[in-house]
Amino acid sequence: MGPRWSEDELVIGEYNDAIHAEVLDDLQVGEHGYKYRILDGLVVPPYVTPSRYRLSRSIETRPGDLCYVSYPKSGSTWLSYVVVLMVHGGEQPEARTLRSCLHWVESSWTYPRSKSDLDALPSPRIFKSHMPYRMALGGDPAKTPCRYIYIARNPKDVAVSYYFFERDKSWSGHYSGSWEHWLQIFLDGKVQRGDWFEHVLSWWRNSSAKNILFLKYEDLVRDSSTSVLARIAKHLGFDLSEAVLESIKQKVAFDEMRQNEFSNMHEIVEFDGFFRKGKIGSWKDQFTPAQSDMFDRVYAERMKGSGLEFDFE
Numbered sequence: 001m002g003p004r005w006s007e008d009e010l011v012i013g014e015y016n017d018a019i020h021a022e023v024l025d026d027l028q029v030g031e032h033g034y035k036y037r038i039l040d041g042l043v044v045p046p047y048v049t050p051s052r053y054r055l056s057r058s059i060e061t062r063p064g065d066l067c068y069v070s071y072p073k074s075g076s077t078w079l080s081y082v083v084v085l086m087v088h089g090g091e092q093p094e095a096r097t098l099r100s101c102l103h104w105v106e107s108s109w110t111y112p113r114s115k116s117d118l119d120a121l122p123s124p125r126i127f128k129s130h131m132p133y134r135m136a137l138g139g140d141p142a143k144t145p146c147r148y149i150y151i152a153r154n155p156k157d158v159a160v161s162y163y164f165f166e167r168d169k170s171w172s173g174h175y176s177g178s179w180e181h182w183l184q185i186f187l188d189g190k191v192q193r194g195d196w197f198e199h200v201l202s203w204w205r206n207s208s209a210k211n212i213l214f215l216k217y218e219d220l221v222r223d224s225s226t227s228v229l230a231r232i233a234k235h236l237g238f239d240l241s242e243a244v245l246e247s248i249k250q251k252v253a254f255d256e257m258r259q260n261e262f263s264n265m266h267e268i269v270e271f272d273g274f275f276r277k278g279k280i281g282s283w284k285d286q287f288t289p290a291q292s293d294m295f296d297r298v299y300a301e302r303m304k305g306s307g308l309e310f311d312f313e
């Protein structure tokens with residue numbers, strides 16, 4: 001049985017509390033109008049609702065299931081297109097949009113919305129999540145048959161990308177603060193999906209599990225061959241030729257994805273400018289030298305002993 005919703009139902013208009021927040025009494029409004037709720041101690045967007053979160057936690061994943069995960073603004077959409085193409089042997093599927101090929105269970109904006117919707121989905125089910133490890137889709141990832149890919153990006157570029165994504169946009173609760181303020185709440189772990197360090201390190205510390213692949217956005221950007229794509233294919237259990245990997249690489253290039261109606265998310269009214277720069281180091285256009293020094297100090301302290309490093313340029 002196929003999905004019970006149409007692609008038209010996946011079109012997203014403006015965010016609306018009454019529809020998307022599902023319950024209103026736990027919504028909070030922080031400084032500069034930043035709207036959120038707290039779930040299990042984590043700051044999440046209003047459209048991540050208690051019932052959807054419970055559903056995503058309770059999924060009993062089955063062999064063949066795939067789940068890609070990231071902190072926001074870390075390259076997850078890019079990765080999602082790679083995964084969808086790999087599932088379809090390197091070809092763009094018949095569907096109208098990339099989003100309709102993915103299941104973002106923790107979000108009230110999307111389908112599927114019930115256990116029976118989930119059960120009815122054909123394999124392989126491709127799940128999206130922005131949760132830290134302890135709140136992952138499907139329970140404790142290392143103990144499930146699902147194959148997870150976590151993609152992480154250097155936090156200076158994440159902070160900047162996130163600022164432009166959230167600023168004045170209705171789905172985030174109309175955040176209207178300055179960059180300086182945003183940087184502070186980002187470092188304080190008060191933005192939606194919480195503390196970047198905790199999020200990334202939670203998956204990093206569990207990445208020796210054989211069903212978890214930990215990737216970096218920068219490695220994907222810098223990959224002049226197809227070696228990162230080959231690692232992804234191997235992890236997902238797909239035997240793809242060099243020619244197929246090469247064609248995937250071309251399809252997921254920044255300009256290609258931005259122009260392609262299938263992948264550019266034109267169907268989401270508020271996502272204008274989603275494909276912003278797609279580079280390593282665009283933080284340099286935004287951070288002052290003092291902000292950069294302050295960030296570097298926090299970064300050194302929080303990452304100490306983790307064994308995880310990022311390229312910032």
Ligand code: PPS
Pocket residue numbers: 070071072073074075076077078157160161162252253254255257274275276277278279282
């Ligand atoms: S979201 O909304 O949290 O799911 O965002 P996410 O997709 O994780 O990250 C968005 C950033 O990824 C950039 N992007 C790409 N970079 C390189 N190549 C490709 N194909 C690509 N597609 C998306 C996107 O431009 C955002 O980064 P910034 O720095 O804002 O440009």
